Amino acid sequence: MFRFEHPDALFLLLLIPVLAFIHLYLAKRRKKALEAFGNTELLTELMPNVSFKRPTVKFYIMLFAFILLIVTIAGPQYGSKLQTVKRKGIELIVALDVSNSMMAQDIEPNRLERAKRAISRLIDKLQNDRVGFIVFAGEAYVQLPITTDYPSAKMFLNSINTDIVGKQGTAIGAAIDKGIKSFTTQEDINRAIIVITDGENHEDDPIAAAGMAAERGIKIYTVGMGLPKGAPIPVTGGRSNDFMKDKDGNVVISKLDENTLQKIAITGNGAYIPANNIRNGINNLVDELGELEKSELEAKVYTDYNDQFQYFAALALLLIFIEFLILERKNRRLKHINIFEVKEEKNK
Template sequence: MTETDFDDSTLKWVSLLCISITFVYGFVKIFFLFKIGKFQGLHPSLKERFSLPSILSYTLGIGSLIIGLAFAVLSLFHTKANEMELSDSQKSVDILFLVDVSLSMNAVDVNPTRLKRFQDIVIRILPDLAGNRFGMIVFAGSAFSYCPMTTDTTAFADYVNALGVEMVGKKGTNFGLAAKKAEEVLSSSKLLRNKVVVLVSDGEDNEESGPQKLDAELVVWGLGTKEGGPIYYSDSQTSSRGYVTLSGALNPDQNAGEVIISSLNEENLKSFASLNSGEYYNLSQDSSGAYQLVDKIDSMKKNQTHILQKIRKEDGASVFLYLSLGFFFLERIIRLTYIKRAITVALLLILSSGIFHTSDLYAWGFDPGGSIVSEGVSDYQAEKYKESKEKFQKAEQFISDDPRIKFNKAASDYKMGNLQESIEQNNEIIKDPKSTPELKSRAHYNNGNAYAKKNDYKNAQKSYEEALSIDPDLLSAKKNLEFLRKKKNGGSSDPQGKTEEDRKKSEPNEENSKATGNNSGKNKKDLSKEHADRMMDSFSPDSILKKKADRFPNVDNEKFW
């Protein structure tokens, strides 16, 4: 047993580099987290939309990751490799198959062919022979070793399935050469003392070499019938197929007069078995002889082999690996507890707002929906109100919980004349807990404009008053409310549908005329009408939707972006 210490300078530097990169990465993230928290402190309304983890929790997570990596690296440098030898013993019998692959093994007197019958039988009994060693020699006009000795039944099955009558280039059948090749293998160190040779053939011996003596237990499997049958062959290269004739050609008709009929030479096979004190079984129709082989091998004395294996066992790093896994697990728990996607969104907010500096919140230029909000604002400014609303609807797919998007949709609806839809959306904004006081004030103001356009001056006045209760400095709401009150107190003239008596009651009295410097009733009436026209004009689409600085500035419908 030898002991060596693990040491690799290259691995050492690579590991230290990984830890350094992780440390820098964690430091940068903590720095940005600190800056984002500072930014939220300047704008408290952001805390409702973006929840951030505490710097302490984030630092614990990054620290756990770095410590876990450090312990993982330490495990590399505290690993000791021990070389050990393990021995194992195995008892088995060596089974050598001597298989005839001459052209006659393709005769169809056995279903489907003689060779295919052998393949099926061997594959079927292989599981019962597991634990023994297998080898194979194939022969026809010559012989060669096809499968080396192996205990791997799966590999041996692959060799069996690959058998074919075209494997040996020299045609015919030469039992003498097959026996000689088998004797070479049996006398070598490749086979152990307890061994069995299984000869598989139809008994035809074109060279008439006669039976041979083998130094092993012998079992002979005969395949074929005494009546015989035609030999089927297919050529994959020429795609020709049929039954072999005396001239060497192929005839598709098996009953043709020139077709060769191959018969089982059972006497030859029995002589081979008798010479070697072996056993003979005809497996053409009955496979029980194959299971006799299984019983024979089970009863035979087994070869005991010792397998010596050298293994390399590494230990000493387990403590560090356990600690590393523990800190990695702790880091995962912390991360799953506090990491939220809002961190990334808030980081983009900072970067898009001029690196930790921005103006008032309602002018925030961050566009969570990509460029869709910006495009909607551009369409709005270009008076493409339908396209503008469609853009804002698309933006809702990304930020459906942002009331500012709904505010912009309401403004587009107002411009298109969808007054009731605009009012309903503004009411939703007013009720939304995520809406800021500034946003609610502007929603009330826009509702006042919409009600005025519908000639519902009572609700218009109420909306303006609600807007001013939230934002007393909203000048545009003050102006419009002033016009409404003047109208209510008789400041407008000749509204459609009023009687002559009503119009007289709405005219200014004499004291008012004197106070304003008007001396004739006609002038007073004209002045009153002019004032009423101006007041009504303030509620017309051209007045509420467009700024008229010369009359009453800042009465345009509000939009957030």
């Protein structure tokens, strides 16, 4: 597995196009200055030892050397050994509602975005626990199989939107059922499902699903996204004041169903967290999850990363040395030699 020990250093690569642009700009100015001074062909004859191409060649050699030095600073490494390590933790499934109602803006910037931020904070607080994602609307799908790779989890989290599930609706029961089936087969381990939704269930029986989870020792926590007074649902791709309407032309108001979410949490031996107190709620949830007994979890990780920076550094130094050897002026002794010139055969 290849990685950079200091990936932030790669942002220095943004300087490359800037330096190239500056060089092109100055070269163009020099060319215009020579043209204003006199005929360029005549000037070339008058200055036979002056090279107009060598400074450009020297610049791009140094530019490439600079790129290699940036890569060297970033610390390229290659994982040489895949090792099984054992850690103590729990397994956690986050089931996120991605139905259109999650775009309502009764909490800013909208319910879905606020939910993703809360999940991101939750991931930051996890230690050695396995986490997975399920997305649901009218149906439920596994977005991320359970893993200890938190950077990958955040990457998958950022890609979640309301278009990720084709069938609209809110099937909380299906999400819980999918979560139950998504845990590993390892025994004697504490597990929990966090359902993040506005609670407007229209598809199935989430209370019964929570009861099935509780029978298997899986705790169900619910996080309510939205406010009881509700808000209209923006139309995707429409104007700022375009909202979803029912068949009679009335604007649909999506309201938080706290009653259902509280029943799910109680049945699932968990707790309910309202959106208006989500930051403290997530902190309390992490504390409660931390009190669950940790079990040994096995995970595959790369160890013994070997540094590869020396190859990039050596090549960069070689380019710098080559650039030093190339003179900006033509060599008087070698100027008549042209290895690319094809000699014409004399006609016999």
